[in-house]
Amino acid sequence: MSTFFGPPAIRRAVVAGIAAVALGAGGAALTGCGLIPKAAPSPSATGLPQAAESPSPSAGPGFPDVCKLFTNDEIGALTKATITDAKPDDKSTKDQPDCAWSSADGGAVTTIYLANKTKAKFDDESGGYQAVTGIGDGAYENHGILTVLHGTTEITVIFGGGGDDSIAVQKSIAQKVIDKLDNPSPSPSAS
Structure with missing residues (x-):
């Protein structure tokens, strides 16, 4: 027989309580070390109401149809190319929409x-890449691809024109995306 005190029901309750405390402390330690993600406290857990986050004007889901943000002529003017087609790829979703503008060939x-992204996640992902200044709440260049954070929206721009002015062209496109997200207007007609 066990040298533990009391009837079996009490022993089970004590062991369960010790296990709960140990798991709670261990879970807190693992969370503090980054091994288990922290969950935000719920209003019922703290007993206090939580402050509502103010939505960013460009926060998704609810992103616009990226292909309708610009006409072919608008993208053509930004890229100095003749654009004949605009279409999303097969991986485009409502929560992560995309669009590719292509030339006659x-x-x-x-x-x-476009995608949702927190500042902390964006900063984590941008580590090791070339920082780009003068646009958004943060930006970096990764092998010729510009990624910009605006509020909680990550904007990625790929420009196939290449050359020394590639980042400048991508910055101008990203700034136009920011402008259109912040000041939505009726969709332009296709050209």
Whole structure:
């Protein structure tokens, strides 16, 4: 027989309580070390109401149809190319929409992706890449691809034109995306 005190029901309750405390402390330690993600406290857990986050004007889901943000002529003016087609790829979703504008020969000239991203996650992902200044709440260049954070929206711009002015062209496109997200207007007619 066990040298533990009391009837079996009490022993089970004590052991369960010790296990709960140990798991709670261990879970807190693992969470503090980053091994288990922290969950935000719920209003019922703290007993206090939580402050509502103010939505960013460009926060998704609810992103616009990226292909309708610009006409072919608008993208053509930004990229100095003749654009004949705009379409999303097969991986485009409502929560992560994209669009590729292509030229008459079918080559992609520009692609724009949108996604939700926190500042902390963006900063974590941008580590090791070339920082780009003068646009958004943060930006970096990764092998010729510009990624910009605006509020909680990550904007990725790929410009197939290349050359020394590639980042400048991508910055101008990303700034136009920011402008259109912040000041939505009726969708332009296709050209």
